[in-house]
Amino acid sequence: MESNTLTNLQNYITADTETRDKLREVVRELDVPCRGLTMPLNKIHVAKTDEDIQAVVKEAKESFGAIRPIIQRLAELVPPERYYRYNDIWGRTMQQAVFAAALITYLESHQMITPEQLKEYLGVAVKFDNDHVTEFHISVEEYLHGILSLPSELARFAVNSATHQAYHRPMQISEFVSRLFLSFQQLNLKNDSVRKRFDSLKYDVKKIEDVVFNVSVRGLCQ
Amino acid sequence: MATQANSYELFHQIRDTLDQHYDRRERLIKLSRDITQQSKKLIFHLLRINATNRDRIFAEADKRHQDILALFTRAAPELQGSDRWRYAGNITGGLQEYIEALALWWFLRDRVLITIDDIEAQLNLVLPDPSQPRWVVLPSDYLLGVADVGGELMRHAISSLAKGDPNDALQICTFLQSLCGDFETLTGPGQREANKKLVVLRQCLAKVETACFQAQLQREEYGDKVDVTLWTEEESADAPHTSYG
Numbered sequence: 001m002e003s004n005t006l007t008n009l010q011n012y013i014t015a016d017t018e019t020r021d022k023l024r025e026v027v028r029e030l031d032v033p034c035r036g037l038t039m040p041l042n043k044i045h046v047a048k049t050d051e052d053i054q055a056v057v058k059e060a061k062e063s064f065g066a067i068r069p070i071i072q073r074l075a076e077l078v079p080p081e082r083y084y085r086y087n088d089i090w091g092r093t094m095q096q097a098v099f100a101a102a103l104i105t106y107l108e109s110h111q112m113i114t115p116e117q118l119k120e121y122l123g124v125a126v127k128f129d130n131d132h133v134t135e136f137h138i139s140v141e142e143y144l145h146g147i148l149s150l151p152s153e154l155a156r157f158a159v160n161s162a163t164h165q166a167y168h169r170p171m172q173i174s175e176f177v178s179r180l181f182l183s184f185q186q187l188n189l190k191n192d193s194v195r196k197r198f199d200s201l202k203y204d205v206k207k208i209e210d211v212v213f214n215v216s217v218r219g220l221c222q
Numbered sequence: 223m224a225t226q227a228n229s230y231e232l233f234h235q236i237r238d239t240l241d242q243h244y245d246r247r248e249r250l251i252k253l254s255r256d257i258t259q260q261s262k263k264l265i266f267h268l269l270r271i272n273a274t275n276r277d278r279i280f281a282e283a284d285k286r287h288q289d290i291l292a293l294f295t296r297a298a299p300e301l302q303g304s305d306r307w308r309y310a311g312n313i314t315g316g317l318q319e320y321i322e323a324l325a326l327w328w329f330l331r332d333r334v335l336i337t338i339d340d341i342e343a344q345l346n347l348v349l350p351d352p353s354q355p356r357w358v359v360l361p362s363d364y365l366l367g368v369a370d371v372g373g374e375l376m377r378h379a380i381s382s383l384a385k386g387d388p389n390d391a392l393q394i395c396t397f398l399q400s401l402c403g404d405f406e407t408l409t410g411p412g413q414r415e416a417n418k419k420l421v422v423l424r425q426c427l428a429k430v431e432t433a434c435f436q437a438q439l440q441r442e443e444y445g446d447k448v449d450v451t452l453w454t455e456e457e458s459a460d461a462p463h464t465s466y467g
Contacts, residue, residue, distance in 0.1 A: 001404045005337055009408055012361045017412060084307040112229050128235050130242050132303035140236055183233040190244050 019077070020086065026074045027090045033066040034093055037100040044107065045160040057107050060100065067097060068123040075124060075136030083133040091142055097122055098138065098146025103153060110172050112180065118143075141194060148184070148197040151177050151204035158211045167221040170211045177201075177208055246300050250312040253297045257316030260290045261323040268326050269378055272385065283327060287344075290320060294345055298355040306358055314363055321359070321367025326374050333393060335401065338364045362416075365408060369419035372398055372426040379430045388437045395434045398427045 001009075040060040047053045078086055101121040105113035118138070119125045127137040154173045161169035181201055189195040215221050264286045271279045293316075301309060321341055328336040338359050345357035375394045382390035402423050409416045 001335055001400070002337070006404055006407070009361050009365065013408060013410070013413070017410075020412075081304050082307050083304055084310070114228065115232070128232070128239055130239055130246075132305065140239055144236070179229070183229055186230075186233045187237045188241055188244075 016085075020089065023074065023077055023086055023089045026070060026077060027093055030067065030070045030074065030090070030093050030097075033063045033070070034096045034100070036066075037063045037096075041100060041103060044157055048164045048166070050166070053107055057104050060104055064101070064121050068121075071097075071123055078136050080133045080135055083136070087139060091139075091145075094138055094142045095145040095149070098143055099149040099153075102147055102150055106150065106154070106176065110176060112147075112176070112183075144184075144194050145197065147180070148194070148201065151180065151201050151208075155204040155207040158208045162211050162215055167215050170208065170215055171221060174205075174208045174212045177205055181205055247309060247312050250297060250300055250309050253293050254313045254316030257290060257293050257297075258319040260286065260293070261316070261319040264290065264323040265319075265326055265374055268323070268330060269374065269381075271330055273387075280327075280331060290323075291345070291347065294320075294357060298345075298357055301357070302355050306360075310360060310363075314360075314366070317359070317363045318367035318370065321364060322370040322374065325368050325371040326378075329371070329375065329394075329397065330378075333397070335368070335397070365405075365416055366419060368401070369405060369416070369423050372401065372423040376426040376430050380433055383433055383437050388434070388441070391430065391434050391437065395427075395430045398423070398430055402427050 037060055040056050040063075043056045044053055047056055074090060098118065101118055102113040104121075105111065105117055113121075115126050115128070122138065124137055126140065126143045127133070128140060154177055158170040158173045161167075161173075184198050184201065187194075187198075189198055264283060267286060268279065268283055297313060301313065321336075324341060324344060325336045328334055328340065338361070341359050341364065342357060345359070375398060379391040379394040382388075382394070402420075405416075405420050405423060409420050
């Protein structure tokens with residue numbers, strides 16, 4: 001190879017590896033508050049009253065104050081043109097953050113998180129089109145994966161709520177998850193990871209319906 | 223109720239987005255496969271070269287090349303801007319095979335290693351209008367494609383020796399030595415694909431080096447009197463060879 005071709009290639013590879021390393025480092029940092037989120041959110045399964053739940057939500061929401069600036073730093077490191085070169089690095093972490101924000105929103109309002117709300121939580125928007133990337137964003141796949149983590153968590157929440165005599169919750173959860181199921185049914189999913197997650201959704205739906213059945217057959221909820 | 227309607231609309235949009243993305247990916251995978259097939263044929267065609275048919279081989283290669291370029295032109299609009307990276311993994315197979323074919327061609331014709339600029343010039347040759355989508359060759363495509371030429375050149379070197387042309391084999395040997403050396407400086411931890419190809423490249427080089435060494439020994443012992451067909455198993459169908467009897 002001509003020496004300048006060789007140098008160019010070497011420089012390219014070095015720069016690429018450096019960017020990757022830097023991004024990995026930031027993602028590791030981002031992992032800390034994201035994992036920190038799961039701890040308070042786990043408490044919803046032991047919280048008895050609705051007031052307890054709201055206290056948990058309040059605690060969890062505080063973590064986003066730490067998450068946003070790290071995502072911002074990540075965004076600054078990623079050249080938009082090469083977004084897809086590196087987006088596997090933060091995919092899982094971003095899914096977790098989306099999931100936490102969606103769960104908190106559900107606990108507060110029993111509604112699906114809107115893209116606007118998600119942007120407030122994470123500081124970056126979801127990109128719902130296929131246009132060329134011009135800025136850092138949450139990908140549709142990350143968004144769908146994050147949302148798809150809700151049903152299994154909520155199925156568990158339904159079971160534990162009934163245990164804690166909060167008999168009104170399983171009904172709410174059931175309604176919410178069936179709406180979510182209908183939404184996902186509109187998609188023509190390929191045989192990929194989103195599809196796999198979606199396929200397991202029906203088991204969660206069934207689990208929640210079981211709880212609702214058991215509660216209502218005993219006349220425990222109006 | 224309002225949010226329900228919004229969610230319905232949102233998932234409609236997501237469906238359209240995903241459909242579009244999957245369709246595009248599918249199209250590129252198909253094109254990549256077609257490019258691979260045609261490039262493989264081009265490689266086989268180029269390997270039929272011998273001392274007498276060079277011009278004919280290259281002229282025919284040119285024709286085949288045009289067909290491959292037509293496939294690339296169809297893929298180009300789908301691979302602009304950030305999409306170049308989004309679908310890089312779907313097209314790289316075909317592109318690497320094509321680069322391998324071109325690298326072989328360039329070596330057989332000019333005894334040089336093809337450059338990224340050469341490849342991009344070929345890919346963008348058919349675009350008279352500068353506003354049309356351009357092809358960008360990624361350094362990783364280039365490296366992985368060029369590494370594969372080692373195998374083809376090894377085959378060619380062995381058959382050159384079989385035809386009694388040790389000079390050609392020696393040139394290939396020198397070329398591969400330099401290519402392998404360059405590769406050593408370019409690979410490293412974290413480049414799994416490139417490292418795998420380097421292993422194969424080293425093996426090819428070793429075979430060519432051994433073959434050249436043996437040829438040299440033969441020449442020392444028997445001079446030019448050696449009947450090449452006695453010590454080779456390979457015979458080229460194109461080569462007019464002497465019979466055993």
